[in-house]
Structure formats: C-alpha cells, structure tokens
Amino acid sequence: MVATLTMRVYTGTNAATESAAVSGIDLISADNATNTLANRAAYPVAPSAPSMTKHIRLHIDSAPVGAVSAFKYWMSTTKPAGGDIMSQPYGAGGASPGTGDFTPTTAGIATATSAKSAYTYTSASKGTWDATGYSAVNAVTVALHLQLQVGWFMVAGGIAQQVMNFQYDET
Amino acid sequence: MDEIQFDVLVTRPGGEVERIAMSEPKWFLRLSPALVVAYSARNGQRAQLAVQVPEGAEPVAFMRVKKSTVGAFLRIYGLGYQVDGNTVMAWLLPDGSVEVGPDSTLANAMLDEQNVQRLAR
Numbered sequence: 561m562v563a564t565l566t567m568r569v570y571t572g573t574n575a576a577t578e579s580a581a582v583s584g585i586d587l588i589s590a591d592n593a594t595n596t597l598a599n600r601a602a603y604p605v606a607p608s609a610p611s612m613t614k615h616i617r618l619h620i621d622s623a624p625v626g627a628v629s630a631f632k633y634w635m636s637t638t639k640p641a642g643g644d645i646m647s648q649p650y651g652a653g654g655a656s657p658g659t660g661d662f663t664p665t666t667a668g669i670a671t672a673t674s675a676k677s678a679y680t681y682t683s684a685s686k687g688t689w690d691a692t693g694y695s696a697v698n699a700v701t702v703a704l705h706l707q708l709q710v711g712w713f714m715v716a717g718g719i720a721q722q723v724m725n726f727q728y729d730e731t
Numbered sequence: 732m733d734e735i736q737f738d739v740l741v742t743r744p745g746g747e748v749e750r751i752a753m754s755e756p757k758w759f760l761r762l763s764p765a766l767v768v769a770y771s772a773r774n775g776q777r778a779q780l781a782v783q784v785p786e787g788a789e790p791v792a793f794m795r796v797k798k799s800t801v802g803a804f805l806r807i808y809g810l811g812y813q814v815d816g817n818t819v820m821a822w823l824l825p826d827g828s829v830e831v832g833p834d835s836t837l838a839n840a841m842l843d844e845q846n847v848q849r850l851a852r
Binding site: 562565567583584585625626628636683684721723724725726727728729730731 | 753754755756757758759792793794795796797798799800801802803806809836839840842843846850
C-alpha cells in the first residue's frame with residue numbers, strides 16, 4: 561500500500577494547532593489556515609510589512625510499507641517583481657503536531673535566521689525540507705515556514721498565484 | 732493517468748527469479764543479493780525497467796512522489812544500485828519512459844505542465 565501524505569497548516573501558540581488537509585495557503589497578515597479570495601481580501605499584506613509566517617508540515621494520513629524520507633521543495637513559478645517568499649525549515653518532526661516551532665509572527669524571517677528565498681530553489685537545485693524518515697500514521701515532517709515579503713514600492717493588488725513543488729521518497 | 736501496480740523482479744546469483752510485491756512488509760530489504768533488479772507491471776501491459784547490478788554493489792528501489800501546492804501529483808519508480816558511496820539510478824515515469832540520473836528532469840517538467848494546466852482552470 562502506498563502512503564498518503566497531506567499538507568497541513570499549523571497556527572496558534574507555538575504553531576501547535578493542526579488544520580485539516582489543505583491544497584493551498586494564503587500568505588496574508590492573519591494567522592489562519594483558510595485559502596480563499598475573501599480571506600486574502602480581508603487580511604492584506606502592506607508594503608514593507610511581511611506577511612504572517614505560514615507554518616506547514618506534511619502529515620502521514622496512511623502509512624507507507626517502509627518509510628517516507630528525503631523531503632525537498634522548490635518553486636515552480638518565477639519570483640514576482642518587488643516581492644519575495646522567504647522559506648525556512650524549522651522545529652522537529654515526529655508525532656503530530658510536531659515540536660520546536662514558534663508562534664506565527666509578522667516579524668520578518670531573514671537570512672540571518674537561516675531563511676532563504678524560496679525562489680533560490682529550483683528543480684535543478686532543490687531545498688531540503690526534512691531529511692528524516694517517517695513511517696507512522698499521524699507523523700509529521702519538520703515545519704516549513706513561508707513568508708511573503710513585499711517592497712515599499714509595490715502597488716495595491718494581488719500577486720499572481722505562486723506554486724511550490726515538493727517531493728519525497730517512499731519504500 | 733492510471734496508477735500502475737509494480738512488482739520487483741530480482742534475479743539471484745544462482746539465476747532464479749524472485750517476484751516481490753511492493754506491498755509486502757520490508758520488501759525493500761529483500762533486494763540483495765541480486766544480479767538484476769527489475770520492475771514488472773502487474774497487468775503486464777506497461778513498460779518495464781531492468782538494471783544490472785555490478786558485483787559488490789547494493790541494489791536499491793524506491794518510489795519518488797512529486798506534488799505541488801495546486802494539487803499536481805505524480806509518482807516515479809527508481810531502480811539502481813549503490814557502490815563506493817555513489818548511487819546510480821534509473822527512473823520509470825508514468826508514461827512508460829525511462830530516464831537515467833540522480834533525479835528525473837522529465838518528471839519535474841511533467842509536474843510543471845500539470846501545474847500550468849491547473850492554474851489555467
């Protein structure tokens with residue numbers, strides 16, 4: 561039987577509240593797991609003010625025969641002019657909801673804290689999300705923090721939908 | 732695209748061929764020793780892949796799952812061996828094509844094509 565992994569968003573204190581499976585995330589000024597146009601309109605990101613960090617993990621819904629491991633990520637779309645999405649793996653994986661994370665914040669995560677632009681990573685040079693192997697149902701990977709950072713000169717309006725790819729190996 | 736169910740065929744040093752279902756517990760621990768490892772589709776209708784394992788090398792087989800935040804998904808099947816700290820891999824793609832290398836660039840392109848189609852909906 562092949563494993564089923566879903567993406568979850570973690571909110572609240574220490575990012576310990578796990579959402580249901582999501583198929584997309586909103587990089588906005590609020591800490592929630594909603595993915596709708598209305599949500600993005602209600603909680604816009606101001607120029608020069610980073611979005612709330614979004615904390616995502618991959619969750620094992622059904623177990624692999626062996627293990628899932630070697631989690632990597634990369635961007636599929638090109639960086640929007642005047643904006644960037646910073647990324648950083650953080651905390652520890654294991655039993656849901658994982659450990660070692662911090663409460664989502666609008667303070668900018670920066671290269672000084674090992675964050676890198678998600679656009680650094682491409683299909684030819686993928687970023688390491690988590691190198692650990694997991695086999696149990698309800699295990700989660702380490703968190704991956706994503707944060708939209710826009711320049712002061714950006715005008716009001718939406719940014720085209722961005723796409724992040726990820727992969728893992730399964731036995 | 733339909734998901735293909737594969738078995739792993741292992742040709743032992745004595746010449747006998749063992750069929751291992753990838754759903755069996757610890758199937759990946761039963762690859763060695765092997766002269767040849769191969770994927771064989773259950774229905775017998777689809778492409779297969781076989782890799783000769785050099786003497787002293789350890790055979791490896793695993794699936795690589797690629798997904799995106801807009802729901803694109805594909806699974807590729809890796810087959811190869813490890814020798815002197817290096818891993819040599821061949822990949823069987825959903826369309827039956829085969830690629831050799833540490834990762835499948837064609838699978839990455841197929842994933843991006845799915846992404847484009849999903850964004851256009």
